[in-house]
Amino acid sequence: KAGVTQTPRYLIKTRGQQVTLSCSPISGHRSVSWYQQTPGQGLQFLFEYFSETQRNKGNFPGRFSGRQFSNSRSEMNVSTLELGDSALYLCASSGWTGEETQYFGPGTRLLVL
Amino acid sequence: QKEVEQNSGPLSVPEGAIASLNCTYSDRVSQSFFWYRQYSGKSPELIMSIYSNGDKEDGRFTAQLNKASQYVSLLIRDSQPSDSATYLCAVPNQGGKLIFGQGTELSVKP
Numbered sequence: 575k576a577g578v579t580q581t582p583r584y585l586i587k588t589r590g591q592q593v594t595l596s597c598s599p600i601s602g603h604r605s606v607s608w609y610q611q612t613p614g615q616g617l618q619f620l621f622e623y624f625s626e627t628q629r630n631k632g633n634f635p636g637r638f639s640g641r642q643f644s645n646s647r648s649e650m651n652v653s654t655l656e657l658g659d660s661a662l663y664l665c666a667s668s669g670w671t672g673e674e675t676q677y678f679g680p681g682t683r684l685l686v687l
Numbered sequence: 688q689k690e691v692e693q694n695s696g697p698l699s700v701p702e703g704a705i706a707s708l709n710c711t712y713s714d715r716v717s718q719s720f721f722w723y724r725q726y727s728g729k730s731p732e733l734i735m736s737i738y739s740n741g742d743k744e745d746g747r748f749t750a751q752l753n754k755a756s757q758y759v760s761l762l763i764r765d766s767q768p769s770d771s772a773t774y775l776c777a778v779p780n781q782g783g784k785l786i787f788g789q790g791t792e793l794s795v796k797p
Contacts, residue, residue: 607783616790617731617775622783630782664730668783675721676785678730 576601578667578679586685592653595682599646599667606648607676608640611662620663623648652684660686689714691778693788701796706763708791710776713757720759722750723775725790731775735761766795 579598587593599606608620619632623642640650646667652659662683666676690713700706712720719738723731737743737750737759749762763770773790780786 605783607785609785617785617787619780619784619786624783630780630784632784662730666785675733675736676783677733678723681730 578665578677580663580665580679580682582682583680584683584685586687587655588687589655589657591655592651593655593684594649594651595663595665595684597648597650597665597667597679599648599665600677603667603669603677604646605668606642606646607666607668608648608650609664609666610634611664611681612660617664620650655686657686660684689717689778689780689786691776691786691788693774693776693791695789696792697794698791699794699796700766702766702768704766704795706766706770706793706795708761708763708774708776708793709758710760710788711758712776712778714778715754715757717754717778719779720750720752721777721779721785722748722759722761723777723787725773725775727772734774763793766793768795768797771795 581596605624607622622630626642637653642648662681664681666678668674668676692711722735725731735750737752743750747764751760775790776788777785
């Protein structure tokens with residue numbers, strides 16, 4: 575079974591721009607969670623989508639948003655990029671209920687200049 | 688808000704030794720616990736999940752859970768240089784959220 579895929583793998587943007595990241599979960603998984611990882615803050619939860627509905631949201635500003643499609647693929651968007659948004663963005667998928675083990679994709683490394 | 692605490696390390700062990708990684712958590716009702724391994728520049732990879740008190744073994748890895756004391760540990764036997772990585776302890780919260788510790792950096796010296 576194919577694992578979690580994320581595109582693009584690397585991105586360089588400038589302050590003020592916006593970016594959209596994509597995540598395709600493991601086939602059959604309905605839950606997608608997004609995390610931001612930085613050296614100083616570690617892994618921080620952004621939000622989780624299950625069956626196209628956002629079930630949970632972390633403590634990030636409204637510039638961070640996401641959505642999930644009917645095929646469980648998910649996108650996250652960051653608008654008005656700031657230097658501090660430079661990070662590794664990870665998505666993780668889990669199964670039917672969303673409460674099972676989470677499997678991570680390779681991540682998208684975003685650099686904001 | 689649940690909290691998960693780990694010693695950041697670095698923890699250095701010689702090749703062939705046992706590496707012991709510890710994690711404490713604040714929420715007494717937590718039922719499942721996960722250990723992930725993360726190599727530098729890579730994404731976290733699941734090593735072990737444990738749900739019941741006691742030990743769970745998988746190859747060279749043993750997870751130990753003590754719910755009364757609210758700690759979970761990971762033992763790596765016969766440590767290899769390829770085990771050098773950051774080990775993350777995670778506890779699920781509601782709604783598909785994992786709460787991670789800061790991670791323990793392990794270095795296995797040949």
